[in-house]
Amino acid sequence: MRQLADGVWQLSGFPPNAINIYLVEDVLVDAGTRHAGRRILRQLRGRDVAAHALTHAHPDHQGASSQMCEVLSIPFWVPEREAPAAENPALIAEAQPDHPLSRLALRHWAGPGRSVDRVLREGDEVAGFKVLDVPGHSPGHVAYWRESDRVLILGDVLNNLHVLTGIPGLHEPPWFFTANPAENRRSARKLLSLEPRLVLFGHGAPLRDMKKFVNFVKGLPE
Ligand SMILES: [Zn+2]
Numbered sequence: 001m002r003q004l005a006d007g008v009w010q011l012s013g014f015p016p017n018a019i020n021i022y023l024v025e026d027v028l029v030d031a032g033t034r035h036a037g038r039r040i041l042r043q044l045r046g047r048d049v050a051a052h053a054l055t056h057a058h059p060d061h062q063g064a065s066s067q068m069c070e071v072l073s074i075p076f077w078v079p080e081r082e083a084p085a086a087e088n089p090a091l092i093a094e095a096q097p098d099h100p101l102s103r104l105a106l107r108h109w110a111g112p113g114r115s116v117d118r119v120l121r122e123g124d125e126v127a128g129f130k131v132l133d134v135p136g137h138s139p140g141h142v143a144y145w146r147e148s149d150r151v152l153i154l155g156d157v158l159n160n161l162h163v164l165t166g167i168p169g170l171h172e173p174p175w176f177f178t179a180n181p182a183e184n185r186r187s188a189r190k191l192l193s194l195e196p197r198l199v200l201f202g203h204g205a206p207l208r209d210m211k212k213f214v215n216f217v218k219g220l221p222e
Contacts, residue, residue: 160204
């Protein structure tokens, strides 16, 4: 894994940056698909991991969550309005458009549900980061924000690659994986006002070119 900021590491994966998992201090943020268990555990070897938190309970973020909590004996921290889906992944489909690709992701990537140990709400602290409500991509999606060095982990509010082609660049998440695109755009604009210096995505490479970020969000339709 590689260090991106003080106490923040991105786990390596293949293809690189396709499905991102972060270690923030001693908290594992997101857990990839249910096939990601081995790559996560290999990279966490020798590290002190105290908890596992989600940005949102989609199959490519909660897939290995149950396994990680089980194997590492750590609690499962989930945004409040994501908790029902994190405990019962069958509910994920209800909050997404019915589309062959969302059904495919659920069938091939989702991991088992797991009971939530701590519910996260706006303003809560996780490993020195503040929880921010940014719903839209999913009903209870959150971002993690550290003001001291302006690092923002924004999950899937935006993607920094095209999730189908893998080509780098900023995009809104695909409509067929997104509960409410208009609400998601409002969430993106809320994050813009933070003036981050480093933006970390669920999909795509870390972004330090803030002009790109600002111009993209400002160009989003209302
Ligand atoms: Zn995702």
